[in-house]
Amino acid sequence: MFEFREDKMKKIAMGILMGVVFLGMNIGLAADFGAGMVSVSPAGFKPTDYQYHSLNWYASATEAYYNSGYPNSAYMTAPVSLPHLATITGFSAVVTDNGNGMDDEIHVSFLRHNMTTGATEAIAFVSTTWSFISSARLTLTEDTLANTTIDNEKYTYSILVRFYSPNSKIRFHGAKIEYWSVL
Numbered sequence: 001m002f003e004f005r006e007d008k009m010k011k012i013a014m015g016i017l018m019g020v021v022f023l024g025m026n027i028g029l030a031a032d033f034g035a036g037m038v039s040v041s042p043a044g045f046k047p048t049d050y051q052y053h054s055l056n057w058y059a060s061a062t063e064a065y066y067n068s069g070y071p072n073s074a075y076m077t078a079p080v081s082l083p084h085l086a087t088i089t090g091f092s093a094v095v096t097d098n099g100n101g102m103d104d105e106i107h108v109s110f111l112r113h114n115m116t117t118g119a120t121e122a123i124a125f126v127s128t129t130w131s132f133i134s135s136a137r138l139t140l141t142e143d144t145l146a147n148t149t150i151d152n153e154k155y156t157y158s159i160l161v162r163f164y165s166p167n168s169k170i171r172f173h174g175a176k177i178e179y180w181s182v183l
Contacts, residue, residue: 090178
């Protein structure tokens with residue numbers, strides 16, 4: 001019949017305990033694994049021009065824009081933080097372009113900056129065209145991405161918004177970055 005042996009029971013109990021610990025660790029690791037998304041609020045943007053004090057600009061939780069500015073382009077930028085070694089899988093920006101001509105456009109770039117060399121490279125770029133006029137919000141999506149692996153040891157990341165002709169009819173409402181993380 002069945003013979004009770006204490007040493008076998010201890011081994012079985014230890015095996016079960018190790019299995020539970022291993023499973024628990026993997027469940028914890030799995031929480032940071034897979035698809036992810038980061039949204040970038042317009043509230044985090046600031047003008048990039050050194051003479052920003054002379055510009056009439058606005059940035060809140062719902063939108064960022066210039067009321068007026070130079071006769072040429074004005075820019076705003078915000079930092080982006082993503083997990084190291086993540087792979088960018090999508091980029092989109094929500095804008096309003098209710099301008100009335102060729103100079104009323106908005107360009108949104110997702111960039112990486114090499115901290116050692118100072119070089120800037122595009123990951124994604126979206127924009128409106130001069131023919132688009134609407135007071136409705138528009139989602140611009142970029143399907144062709146470059147430099148998609150996040151390397152936080154070598155690069156910093158940001159979004160740059162260019163208001164081709166600064167006026168309150170052209171507004172930035174936010175951006176969304178989709179990624180896949182292995183860590």
